Amino acid sequence: GAVVSQHPSRVICKSGTSVKIECRSLDFQATTMFWYRQFPKQSLMLMATSNEGSKATYEQGVEKDKFLINHASLTLSTLTVTSAHPEDSSFYICSARVPLGDTIQYFGAGTRLSVL
Amino acid sequence: AQRVTQPEKLLSVFKGAPVELKCNYSYSGSPELFWYVQYSRQRLQLLLRHISRESIKGFTADLNKGETSFHLKKPFAQEEDSAMYYCALSLGGPGKLIFGQGTTLQVKP
Numbered sequence: 001g002a003v004v005s006q007h008p009s010r011v012i013c014k015s016g017t018s019v020k021i022e023c024r025s026l027d028f029q030a031t032t033m034f035w036y037r038q039f040p041k042q043s044l045m046l047m048a049t050s051n052e053g054s055k056a057t058y059e060q061g062v063e064k065d066k067f068l069i070n071h072a073s074l075t076l077s078t079l080t081v082t083s084a085h086p087e088d089s090s091f092y093i094c095s096a097r098v099p100l101g102d103t104i105q106y107f108g109a110g111t112r113l114s115v116l
Numbered sequence: 117a118q119r120v121t122q123p124e125k126l127l128s129v130f131k132g133a134p135v136e137l138k139c140n141y142s143y144s145g146s147p148e149l150f151w152y153v154q155y156s157r158q159r160l161q162l163l164l165r166h167i168s169r170e171s172i173k174g175f176t177a178d179l180n181k182g183e184t185s186f187h188l189k190k191p192f193a194q195e196e197d198s199a200m201y202y203c204a205l206s207l208g209g210p211g212k213l214i215f216g217q218g219t220t221l222q223v224k225p
Contacts, residue, residue: 046212095160097210
């Protein structure tokens, strides 16, 4: 099946620094990728839809200047948490859609971000 | 507004007992519904989708538009079914998913 790789799996950073998380589709091309945030013992909340070659579409309440998304190729989307603060600490998960109209999403393993 | 509700945070059953994980949705369009599962220390993965109408690992789910439900069922639970289960609604267009809160299924020996 389709495989999505997410890197790093865990990152610890100091407050005020920026962190980049990568999401790669390994064996398929993904025109659309999604970024989610998951708080402890809670569900996944969609942050943004990442479209190859165009600007990401952010959900209401998500700061686009805080969470920069770049989808420069058909196999790579990146999420950069800029000027991270402790409240940004969370589990971030990406997913990718197989093209040709199928709506199934394949998920990465997630990135645990801890901001000190 | 679009919404997915899973009323039970935790469902605990004994091995061999029937299981039903509840999911209700709210959506004005034509719904496309999924069940995703997350086993311990693993990534989220698709379990089944309503348009497939198939049984995966003994699980089935039927879309009931009248009751706006998509409950997940299995007649005889196994210990390896213990996991977190998420019901999800796909919206049109880019295929955004709206997730329910998740239900932890615990199958005791």
